[in-house]
Amino acid sequence: METGLDKHAQLHTEGRLRRSVPLRVQRRRLFYILVSPWVFGFLAFVLGPMVYSGYISFTRWNLLNPPQFIGLGNYSQMMQDPLFWQSLKVTTIYAVVSVPLTSAFALFLAILLNQRVRGVSIFRTIFYLPSVVSGVAVSMVFLWVFNPQFGIINSMLHDFGIKGPGWVESPHWALPTIIIMSLWGVGSPMLIFLAGLQGIPPDLMEAASLDGAGVWRKFVSVTIPLLTPTILFNVILSIINQFQVFTQAYVMTQGGPLDSTLFLVYYIFENAFQYLNMGYGAALAWVLFFIVFILTVIVFATSGKWVFYQGGD
């Protein structure tokens, strides 16, 4: 790539000659120097641990004694572990429901915010606000909001003459409650959708209007196709995030009642850090990684069929 800097160097050849190393090589070295912290971090905190984790998953290890190699022992144990299958089921149901649900809701909010109405920035702030806060406090708040005896939801349902369910205290309702809760934090995908909507050239919409397309037709034939790259981006991020639910399970339900919210990451945490089964925990983590990886690959592989890229660049 020809930069102004290189051109400048070529103009002043004497300056270049005085240096023993050409500028291009200097800039190349500079790249490696500046990037070196990331390379170190990648090796020390990502690649190294991944290889190490692969090894741990073939061992029985409680951190105190040296790891004991047991081959595929952890993986075959997993096949017979009903709690593993339960956690896989719970996590899959959660992801299968909440990925499309949160994505659709985020898109819906973004479309509303993309209308030219007054005070839109206030609504944007309100919709984004929940995703700024997360962690234990939010789980506590929702635990109280959905409290079966004294929570505000059941109190409001009572006003309409409905007897509210037991929410997180009921094995049937606990998972749906956490799914409902996930709708609260759609701020980030919403903003990304909004950016995507604002990137749609207005002349395309006008052309569609001139051809007699109505609101719905324009949405289906212009907006959605042009938004597919953004949808792809959001769906992938969402899959990765939704498979990693932990805090809600730890704070609100401890995986219960009757293991109805035993998310995979919670089960990994329990095994590794409460029962000190590092080997089994690592094996479970690999299964999680494998599932997320396969899903991402599937979404990417099919994306050629439904994602529409505008022109080159």
Add this chain to the structure above:
Amino acid sequence: MTVNNVRTRTERIVHFVVYIVLIGLSVLMLVPLAWMLSSALKPNYEVFQFPQQWIPHPMLWSNFPKALVFVPFGRFFVNTLIITFGTLIGTLVSNVFIAYAFARLEAPGKRIMFYVMLSTMMLPYAITMIPQYAIFSKLGWVNTYWPLIFPAFFGSPFFIFLLRQFFMGIPRDLEDAAAIDGAGVFRTVLQIIVPLSWPALVTVCIFSVQGSWNDFLAPLIYLNKMSLFTVQLGLTYFVGQYSGGWNLLMAASTVVLLPILVMFYFGQRLFVKGIIVGGLKG
């Protein structure tokens, strides 16, 4: 003419409907936070009341000091601030230069490195959590803040990507002029790139602070002594110690959420711009 009139009328109806939906959804979004605040101010007997009242009577502001002294929240705040600032410094120092290299410099292997970096964004924390714990515990770092701060000094793929996108939108001429004047890369970045990248940098700062402040799993694993707890751990500890009403718990939750809400309020203009530039044009 008539067609035009009809269109503006439908448009007006659409606007009206959009407004109603926006307001309705806003109310729904704010219910949990409003309920938190309302409960935080209630006396004990009003918390356990059915059906519930929205406006506490009387408003017990004393719930806040009561909640905060029940467990050492002051200590937890200081601890969280130490981690948050340590991480923030590491984040800014590392990511700005790494992102600059990816945005402006050319070298063999750059593309591959960039794609490897992006793909690590998709890695679940669970996969590196156990081996990292093993490594850090061998280094004697359990019950210190190092496992939470140290990795920030080596860049994070999301921030590198976001800053790179932003830097690539800055015209090169300024840097070239600086280079002609003999400025080195550090001066170029600090004096030219940084002042032009406020939205992106504010976004990175907010995400970083938010991440440290809200992080739960990593502190839960590494910090086992109460004197080292972060506010998030402190809140679970509070629940374990305190079996009384929800009012003090909601007061404590409010105090834990407040700093992030205030930060977002003041940074949001730049923040939204930063996300939009960074999140798009992938």
